[in-house]
Amino acid sequence: MNRRQWLALAVLALALTACGSSDSSDSGSSGSTDTGASATRSTDTGASGSSSTGSGGSTGKLSKAELTAKADEICKDVNTRLQAVPRYKSLLKDYPGVERYGTEFARVIDEGASKFKELTPPDSLKSDYAAFLKEIEDRVDSFRRFAAAGRAKSTDQIVAARTEKRRLSSKGPRLARKMGFKVCGGGS
Numbered sequence: 001m002n003r004r005q006w007l008a009l010a011v012l013a014l015a016l017t018a019c020g021s022s023d024s025s026d027s028g029s030s031g032s033t034d035t036g037a038s039a040t041r042s043t044d045t046g047a048s049g050s051s052s053t054g055s056g057g058s059t060g061k062l063s064k065a066e067l068t069a070k071a072d073e074i075c076k077d078v079n080t081r082l083q084a085v086p087r088y089k090s091l092l093k094d095y096p097g098v099e100r101y102g103t104e105f106a107r108v109i110d111e112g113a114s115k116f117k118e119l120t121p122p123d124s125l126k127s128d129y130a131a132f133l134k135e136i137e138d139r140v141d142s143f144r145r146f147a148a149a150g151r152a153k154s155t156d157q158i159v160a161a162r163t164e165k166r167r168l169s170s171k172g173p174r175l176a177r178k179m180g181f182k183v184c185g186g187g188s
Helices: 064-083 095-117 123-152 155-168 171-179
Strands: 009-018
Touching: 064 095, 064 123, 064 171, 095 123, 123 155, 123 171
Parallel strands: none
Antiparallel strands: none
């Protein structure tokens, strides 16, 4: 999966999630982002099972198709917003840029995570969905550490935070694909 497809997760994370790493070089102006989802397209899946009002219909739970459609909609929105985040000029020299980048990514992915937390998955996906939400929270935390490293002007902390972001970069899309998410999982 390429870095563009990784574009969230961010967010959460994200999902935040979920949100690939753009840190393959020391330049932050590559044009790709770090969310864990791809802004390819949102899928149009019909509701199968329960009728949906709000975040889960009268039973509170979404069908798998409803969850997929809503998750991919959230990821598409997060991906679009992350594309607008200015990149840092140099990983080890543009400390204010690194701080801004980390802060903005964390904020956008965290907002996406809040939307994911409002959704109630079907019982068959409960465990995977909980792991997905945890991964998004971990990514938000990693971007916050990245921002803090830029604020501290600490090369060692920046490199450590970047390494952590890379480590987390494939987990979210893998979980998303397992649940059938298209945009969040980097599919088409």
